[in-house]
Amino acid sequence: MxxxxxxxxxxxxxxxxxxxxxxxxxxxxxxxxxxxxxxxxxxxxxxxxxxxxxxxxxxxxxxxxxxxxxxxxxxxxxxxxxxxxxxxxxxxxxxxxxxxxxxxxxxxxxxxxxxxxxxxxxxxxxxxxxxxxxxxxxxxxxxxxxxxxxxxxxxxxxxxxxxxxxxxxxxxxxxxxxxxxxxxxxxxxxxxxxxxxxxxxxxxxxxxxxxxxxxxxxxxxxxxxxxxxxxxxxxxxxxxxxxxxxxxxxxxxxxxxxxxxxxxxxxxxxxxxxSGYIPQPRVYLHEIGAFVSRAVARRLFQNRQMIAALGCRDGSCCREGVDSMIRDPRRHFVIRRTSEVERIGGVAPDARATTYVNDVVRRGAVLSGPAARVALELVPVQRRLERWHGTLEALLRQGQRPAPIPAVGQRIRTARPKPYSVG
Ligand SMILES: [Zn+2]
Structure with a gap:
């Protein structure tokens, strides 16, 4: 190795x-x-x-x-x-x-x-x-x-x-x-x-x-x-x-x-x-869960408030902040997505939904408002976040559900009834 x-x-x-x-x-x-x-x-x-x-x-x-x-x-x-x-x-x-x-x-x-x-x-x-x-x-x-x-x-x-x-x-x-x-x-x-x-x-x-x-x-x-x-x-x-x-x-x-x-x-x-066309990677705006083209990201980050609100502040991910986000969008996406999943997994299963709605979706809906005024491309994102927020809050009121089984990729060796017969 x-x-x-x-x-x-x-x-x-x-x-x-x-x-x-x-x-x-x-x-x-x-x-x-x-x-x-x-x-x-x-x-x-x-x-x-x-x-x-x-x-x-x-x-x-x-x-x-x-x-x-x-x-x-x-x-x-x-x-x-x-x-x-x-x-x-x-x-x-x-x-x-x-x-x-x-x-x-x-x-x-x-x-x-x-x-x-x-x-x-x-x-x-x-x-x-x-x-x-x-x-x-x-x-x-x-x-x-x-x-x-x-x-x-x-x-x-x-x-x-x-x-x-x-x-x-x-x-x-x-x-x-x-x-x-x-x-x-x-x-x-x-x-x-x-x-x-x-x-x-x-x-x-x-x-x-x-x-x-x-x-x-x-x-x-x-x-x-x-x-x-x-x-x-x-x-x-x-x-x-x-x-x-x-x-x-x-x-x-x-x-x-x-x-x-x-x-x-x-x-x-x-x-x-x-079939040979390979689309360009897009820039992940992790604070609002949206992807934009590099051109839109450049325009958005000409605004200092947007840098403060939506820029990557993790130096081990994007050493040069928004410049790194735009230059190497794939790296930024993978690191952010990994930490997003870890963050959900780090919360007790019965508190995950509430935490996610309050800390991520609501926050994203709020942040996307000013962003959509700077880049009109983000108007649908803002609307979507607001609708998701409403839907997820309604689901929260329905009460708790059992935790999902983590999909870490191991063989499941539980005794299962009626194994499917081959032949
Ligand atoms: Zn980053």
Whole structure:
């Protein structure tokens, strides 16, 4: 192991923070790992496998999980098939398999190819290759569970008994509000040997309205019946509220980008000429939980009051304050997001929601007022924070909920009823 890399062993169960480095984010992470900045894991897309090779190798033995995302969901949808870099993977040939094929030999072979890659490339956790579901009755739900059970068996057969399998559940939010469909999902997942459910609810994300936010939290509480960690994928800044309210035990996030799970984009044919476009990182205004372009950040920070109100004051994060925020927005984002999650985890579970609403959301709503007068781009942010504040306060009045199970990425070895049988 690189002597610069410190072993990151959490002293108590932490809430999970998984980050998904984009194509150009490996250097910022290599630097942060060397400083001992702790996250639960990095999710590495198959399509960037070669580019992230060094980063992946740095994670080995470092206490930070390297989670393989096979990008199978992308491969098996119309919009995802044109993404560059997906052609070379052995599981690509199963992307068009039918649900009934996947319940048979094709499913076994798919699981075996994924398990082979986990083993040979030293990944320490894996996202099961699942589909974007139309609803809970989608035939691929059954097929995905079968393949996931095969994957567990194939990992065990290779001696990877401690490698957790996370299950990406991508489904319209409305489906889980239907009690019949929710029961189907709970029954279906309860019988699987899983280590977490990664929730890709749509539509949802950083710009979620108050009703969507309320429903997400209530859905997370319902899924908590599974006794598994729930990880909110692509939830953006609002993922922190989901954690504070006990709806999820972990969040997953891109690096200043990818703040919502875009199911529509996956279902829509894409122009292949556009697939090489890499968006510029945005500047994270952590005090109000918002992202802006570098140009807007520069304009905002020409105002001294804005520097005082929204600038980074952590010298170990941004040595030169707002100049560092703008110059290296990815570093600032990762460090701030890590400390935001730690701050929620540092509060007793039954006080997290109240503390979060009062110390973060209310404060953000107040600070965003003057900011929106300096940069009009922040007007929607201010409105959103005010609406979130109202929704979350109403939820607080409903009373306490059980704490979520921290999504730190270990194998869950509880005795589970009715193990899903393979074969
Ligand atoms: Zn900073």
């Amino acid at each position: 690189n002597s610069q890399l410190r072993l990151l062993q959490p002293t108590k169960p932490r809430l999970g923070l998984y980050l998904r480095p984009g194509r150009n984010d490996h250097t910022v992470f290599t630097a942060l790992l060397a400083e001992g900045r702790a996250v639960s894991g990095l999710v590495l897309d198959a399509r960037n496998l070669e580019r992230h090779r060094q980063l992946r190798e740095n994670l080995i033995g470092n206490g930070v999980h390297a989670v393989l995302d096979t990008d199978f969901m992308e491969m098996s949808t119309t919009g995802g098939t044109v993404l560059a870099g997906l052609d070379t993977f052995p599981w690509r040939r199963f992307a068009q398999a039918t649900a009934s094929q996947l319940r048979g030999q094709a499913g076994r072979d798919l699981a075996a190819t994924v398990a082979d890659s986990v083993a040979t490339l030293d990944f320490s956790a894996v996202l099961a290759p699942t589909h974007l579901l139309a609803d809970a009755r989608d035939p691929f739900f059954g097929a995905d569970r079968t393949v996931t059970a095969y994957l567990r068996a194939e990992l065990d057969r290779r001696g990877h008994l401690d490698t957790p399998v996370f299950y990406p559940l991508a489904i319209p939010a409305a489906s889980l509000r239907d009690p019949t469909q929710l029961a189907l999902i709970l029954d279906g997942l309860r019988s699987l040997d899983l280590d977490a459910v990664w929730l890709r609810l749509h539509p949802f994300g950083a710009t979620a309205g108050p009703l969507a936010l309320r429903h997400y939290i209530e859905t997370g509480w319902q899924l908590g019946q599974l006794g598994l960690p729930i990880v909110g994928e692509h939830t953006g800044t609002i993922g922190l509220a989901l954690m504070a309210f006990g709806a999820v035990g972990g969040i997953e996030s891109g690096i200043t980008l990818g703040e919502r799970f875009d199911a529509q984009a996956l279902n829509r044919p894409r122009d292949p000429r556009g």
